Amino acid sequence: MHIPDGILPPYLSIVGYGITGGMTWYSLRQINREKNPQEKIPKASLLTAAFFVSSLIHIPIPPTSIHLILNGLMGIVLGYYAFPAILIGLFFQAVMFQHGGLSTLGINAVIMGIPAIFAYYIFRLKYLLGNKPFFTQVFSFLAGASALGISAAIFIMITITNIPAEIDANTEKNAILASLIGYSIQMLIEGIFTVMLISFLEKVKPEILNL
Amino acid sequence: MKELIRENKAIKKVELRAIKIDNLSFSYPQNSPILANLNLEIFTGEKVGIIGPNGAGKTTLFLSICGLLSPLGHISVFEKPIIPGAFCPEIGFVFQNPDDQLFSPTVWDDVSFGPENMGLSPQEVAQRVEEALGLTGVSRLKDRIPHQLSGGEKCMVAIASVLSMQPKLVLYDEPSANLDLKARRRLINFLQHSQETILLSSHDLELVLEVCDRVILINQSKIITDGNPQEIMSNQELMENNNLEVPYSLKEN
Amino acid sequence: MKLALDKYCNINSPIHNWEQTSKLVALLSLIFAFAFVTKLTLLPVMILVTVTIFILSKLPLSFLISRLRYPGFFILAVIIFLPFVAGKTVILDWGIFTIKQEGCLAVIRIVTRFICILTVSLVLFGTAPFLKTIKSMKLLGLSAIIVDMMLLSYRYLEELGEMLTRMQRAIKLRGFQSHNLSKRNLEVIADLTGTLFVRSYEQSQRVYQAMILRGYGSNNNGHLLTTKNVKIDKISWLFSGITVIISVFLLLAEIYL
Structure with missing residues (x-):
């Protein structure tokens, strides 16, 4: 779900960088409000690296396999650090694996990062309902699935409306339909996976969730 | 007495071969070989120590035997050729760092992981888990979170998680690294009494001396020597030529 | 990796x-x-x-x-x-x-x-x-927080990558084959990923302790990079x-x- 260099109309790159700049500024402001913002930097950084590495794990869906996005989980675990963390992860992917791109870094950070912050808020809703294990599961699922869903929606919107200006309407409809089916399966998997991972972390190391 | 044991072994050798390696070579692209034309035979019931300096090729040898690498040459274990990538519960591999091996939320889950993958029934799985936990003396830890155990406990749980597959050959990669004296002593006692064929790589030469009945010295991708642990490890010239030291207990006063 | x-x-x-x-x-x-x-x-x-x-x-x-x-x-x-x-x-x-x-x-x-x-x-x-x-x-004005995060995550990327490779080897040797999608397979992968997070997190605590012992965060200049003009x-x-x-x-x- 990364947009590579060279494919978008230039104004979108600029808009993407604009929004990303704003979001980064906002996240950093929230981070700097904490008593000791530097205290959490090593945690956020190592988890960023861990997220980056875990995106290399493949989930089999015969006859193919998908890799996990986990941006919802990043939001849950990292809070406001999630946006800079995603930005850094995307930057590394662009320069090391040529996955995504430099001119599209801004727009890709919007696609992945904003849903992560959204997931963070969704997950915190469980505290309103009394923080029971059942609600933790429900909101983990919602956070994981909705983050991927929103990312996919933004991604599809951008690609379909922008790439080949003269594409045939019927082809376009079919392409949207096919990708919707694909992404809803992935949403389901990300949601379930997020529930499993959160319950693992709650058992083994609950303090990670209170970063 | 020694002669007698050797003779006994000679008889065993004819019957039961655990590992046979012919012309094993391995190198990463554009690097000098890590293993070059290695030939080796190991017999059922032997406890073999692999010693040698860092980078000698010990770990590569282990990874090749359990089919994680695809080297040149031929390896067979219990007369069956090793197919890289295939699951072979007859061979167990205990990793140097137990943290690399333990990943489940409870000790029980981790120890049952292998038997479950073998497709055993839940009763059989449970029985094997109990057995493995009993053998390694960590039954009381079965509901604990592996991550929170002490170094020594983790080591024994990692061994249990391999033994529950009831392997006939177990490879131990640096098993005593990071253990305190008491945990190390427990490990040595355990290894001395274990029934499987053992291949053990270690820098802890005193442990090798106590556990193994045969030692293979590897250096610069080749087998330098192969034989009786006491004879090899007390040979000062040989040891020092290969960046090793004669263990304290073998030093002449 | x-x-x-x-x-x-x-x-x-x-x-x-x-x-x-x-x-x-x-x-x-x-x-x-x-x-x-x-x-x-x-x-x-x-x-x-x-x-x-x-x-x-x-x-x-x-x-x-x-x-x-x-x-x-x-x-x-x-x-x-x-x-x-x-x-x-x-x-x-x-x-x-x-x-x-x-x-x-x-x-x-x-x-x-x-x-x-x-x-x-x-x-x-x-x-x-x-x-x-x-x-x-950093010289061009990138935020110190982002620079520190970039440095640290870059430093540990390869290490965590190798950690994951070793853990994947270990579960493979104990017979894990993820050829199909099932609840158990997904759970094993979730536990594996979770373990990676827990280990990274614990390492980050040690890293942080080692960093503060050498003056990190003690003042506004206590960042990881010293840049001269x-x-x-x-x-x-x-x-x-x-x-x-x-x-x-x-x-x-x-x-x-």
Whole structure:
């Protein structure tokens, strides 16, 4: 779900960088409000690296396999650090694996990062309902699935409306339909996976969730 | 007495071969070989120590035997050729760092992981888990979170998680690294009494001396020597030529 | 996981000697100018500039090609897909398959832009040690929090990658085969991923303790990188000047030509 260099109309790159700049500024402001913002930097950084590495794990869906996005989980675990963390992860992917791109870094950070912050808020809703294990599961699922869903929606919107200006309407409809089916399966998997991972972390190391 | 044991072994050798390696070579692209034309035979019931300096090729040898690498040459274990990538519960591999091996939320889950993958029934799985936990003396830890155990406990749980597959050959990669004296002593006692064929790589030469009945010295991708642990490890010239030291207990006063 | 992004950063070439801060600004301006190009007449200019920069950098061609392998699938998809579906002007007709002019032109534009940007960014990040690039970003005003996070996560990427490889080996040796999607397989992968997080988290606590013991966070200057004001030599100024002029030229040409 990364947009590579060279494919978008230039104004979108600029808009993407604009929004990303704003979001980064906002996240950093929230981070700097904490008593000791530097205290959490090593945690956020190592988890960023861990997220980056875990995106290399493949989930089999015969006859193919998908890799996990986990941006919802990043939001849950990292809070406001999630946006800079995603930005850094995307930057590394662009320069090391040529996955995504430099001119599209801004727009890709919007696609992945904003849903992560959204997931963070969704997950915190469980505290309103009394923080029971059942609600933790429900909101983990919602956070994981909705983050991927929103990312996919933004991604599809951008690609379909922008790439080949003269594409045939019927082809376009079919392409949207096919990708919707694909992404809803992935949403389901990300949601379930997020529930499993959160319950693992709650058992083994609950303090990670209170970063 | 020694002669007698050797003779006994000679008889065993004819019957039961655990590992046979012919012309094993391995190198990463554009690097000098890590293993070059290695030939080796190991017999059922032997406890073999692999010693040698860092980078000698010990770990590569282990990874090749359990089919994680695809080297040149031929390896067979219990007369069956090793197919890289295939699951072979007859061979167990205990990793140097137990943290690399333990990943489940409870000790029980981790120890049952292998038997479950073998497709055993839940009763059989449970029985094997109990057995493995009993053998390694960590039954009381079965509901604990592996991550929170002490170094020594983790080591024994990692061994249990391999033994529950009831392997006939177990490879131990640096098993005593990071253990305190008491945990190390427990490990040595355990290894001395274990029934499987053992291949053990270690820098802890005193442990090798106590556990193994045969030692293979590897250096610069080749087998330098192969034989009786006491004879090899007390040979000062040989040891020092290969960046090793004669263990304290073998030093002449 | 092999990152090896800066494995050719010690070659002696004019681009390698170009001071990294000014190089960063200049080549980024070029990348953005490239992203703006849509006019077909400007494509040869873009290619010429890219080829010149690449040759000057003395980076081996095999390095570039190996880096193109992964995104190659994307290029291939564009080439296969677009000429058939985009546009109205048919230039070739094979019954159900028709090749359309607009689609072909879009392919040429997208692929050229893509390869040129990728090559320039490879030169930008491949001709200096990655740490130096991060330092340059700090000098250019990137937030200290982001710089620290980048440094630390970069430092541990390979280590965590190897950790994951070892853990995957360990579960594979105990018979785990993830060929199909089942609740158990997903759970095993979740536990594995969770373990990776827990181990990273615990390591981060040790890293943090070691860092504060050496003065991190004790004052506002307690960040990971010390940057002195760099001196930009004449040749670097010259290179940067030329590059920025080319970028501006491309932008103006795109708008007014």
